[in-house]
Amino acid sequence: MLRALLFSAFIAASLAAALPAPGEFADCAAPNGTDKLMHWWQCNSGPVQFLNATPYDSAGKNYEYPIHLSQPIVVKTIINNPSATYTAGNLRNTVNIWKYGGWGGCVWSSIPTLGLLKDLDACANGVPCPIKPGNNQELDVVVDFTQFEQIIQLLKDNQPYQLEYILDDKITKDEACLMVQAWAYLK
Template identity: 75%
Template sequence: MLLRCVILSVLCIAATSFVLPVVDNLADCAAPNGTDKVMHWWQCSSGPVQFLNATPYDSTGKQYEYPIHLSQPIVVKTQINNPTSTYVSPNLRNTVNIWKYGGWNGCTWSSIPTLGLLKDLDACANGVPCPVRPGNQELDVIIDFTKFDQIIALLKDNQPYQLEYILHDNQSGDTSCMMVQAWAFLK
């Protein structure tokens, strides 16, 4: 495990140095979709679970927080409509993809490699309160990058980021997806 962490850290540093040179000064770029003032989100799948709302809160889940802080857990209070299945561990899987704003092509979104660390995780053990039963409900999802120092090392403080949050249930085959664009701090 230690060897894997060392190898991933070296790969992340190499990716940051050679693969992802990004524009550090976003002065020439307007904040995408007003992310300097509010989190922007949309559903990126046809369901069956429909996301009706998403609001960022601090790690306690009690205080609205924006911009978000990626160096501590974030509670995203989502309002969902789940019309069909009950989702449970280990079948409910989660993948997160991340983009940074700015890069070689100017004011555009550039993918940040996560080296598979955020792919096909047990969603119920990684922030989704399970079981997720059918019905219209609030679902407080915890997004926690603090256990992934290799990914945090690739990010810069006080920048806009885009997250694709995918949930897939292996038993039913259902997939739901939400895209989030938010301004984020690391410190």
């Protein structure tokens, strides 16, 4: 037993010596100009197309950048929805999050969300429903992590983050995906 304990302590000490100290993170420039503006793109082929995405304060009144993940964010989007009406209960939402930089260098690394942001009722979690067919329509989506304190605790203040925002409809099997890279504060 003592031998196993000493061996475990030796392995832990060896790993600690091999890893860089916290001050030795890669010196990474802000990816895609996120120090100045939110960077976004459509991450699927539709049928719903995102034409614009702009971050606003929690009231949806004032442009806000960098974003603040410790309070709700209103992302004003302009979309083209060619044919289907998407409704509560059927429209589902999943959010995936990445951080930039750190031990692995200047790369995006996935942050585990423990399933908390997977397959949520989109209409009960910030998407105004129903979403009817139409071109150039404004869709103000509220992104609110305040109810997921476990996830907020995994994040660091004053850092760039990447969010993949996926909407999928159980009836039509349609999917819409918006990828956002933004500088974020937590305080």
